[in-house]
Ligand SMILES: [Zn+2]
């Protein structure tokens with residue numbers, strides 16, 4: 001979304017007048033990332049980048065809470081360079097170098113805290129070509145410099161014409177540059193159907209079909225490749241949204257496992273190194289390290305209205321009360337530990353699907369059910 005400033009305007013005021021939470025976008029002026037505390041001069045071209053989808057329209061308002069008090073700054077808080085981002089919960093402006101350093105330091109801390117990796121691990125990365133997996137690819141290849149482990153990328157082609165092609169091409173290019181080998185698997189080869197064909201069959205909740213089928217493929221292929229971990233690009237927003245959705249849908253047991261079986265030898269354990277980082281920062285990091293955003297970045301089949309509403313509400317809350325997402329995710333973690341113990345105790349998740357042999361919570365796994373349903 002490009003806007004030419006008719007007069008001098010504070011970016012945060014512009015966003016609020018359009019009903020857009022600062023949490024949902026990145027802003028570029030003259031091809032450079034700028035913090036929302038900056039001011040656009042008359043005639044400046046302001047590019048508002050929606051890094052996931054255009055949020056539901058809401059009514060214009062005034063900057064609230066923290067953003068109303070945020071002061072503009074022309075230099076980074078750690079050096080004399082121009083800032084590219086403002087972190088409202090920490091009240092700091094940072095340049096590309098210092099923001100990237102902080103980002104990478106946090107990922108290393110998360111990996112350490114949750115004991116995600118150990119020496120000699122063979123890690124598969126679910127690389128969609130989107131900003132999250134791109135940021136993960138980039139940081140993991142850096143983490144590898146200090147903690148040696150093997151890293152390969154797994155890309156799933158769901159078969160969505162015009163949507164995945166560019167992303168897959170981009171992903172291939174990046175892997176080559178970073179010297180990481182990449183495996184591409186497609187729905188049409190593995191399941192005999194693309195997601196677009198499933199869409200034509202008139203399936204509602206297509207996103208859950210797509211998600212279930214993709215997860216199964218990532219798991220079985222990781223196991224075939226002898227991988228010990230599968231890294232997923234879930235960020236703090238995903239974690240907070242999932243926690244809220246579990247509450248709203250009354251599915252408390254899902255707290256325990258993000259849909260993952262707790263213990264099953266056929267299940268390749270997943271790690272989420274971005275889980276403590278807000279989506280906006282992941283988007284900014286990916287942007288600063290060469291990820292391109294285009295308006296066609298969203299899946300044309302995407303539905304999930306409830307998740308979108310939750311996402312929008314959480315963004316508004318975060319704007320007003322910085323730290324909200326992080327607090328939700330932390331209480332989710334606490335509950336997760338408690339529920340996990342209960343679930344392990346009754347061993348209810350140690351089954352394998354009778355059809356395909358993949359880990360399942362019932363006799364027949366969800367993806368086999370879905371495929372037979374088509
Ligand atoms: Zn700096």
Ligand SMILES: [Zn+2]
Pocket residue numbers: 353354355356357358364365366367368369
């Ligand atoms: Zn199955």
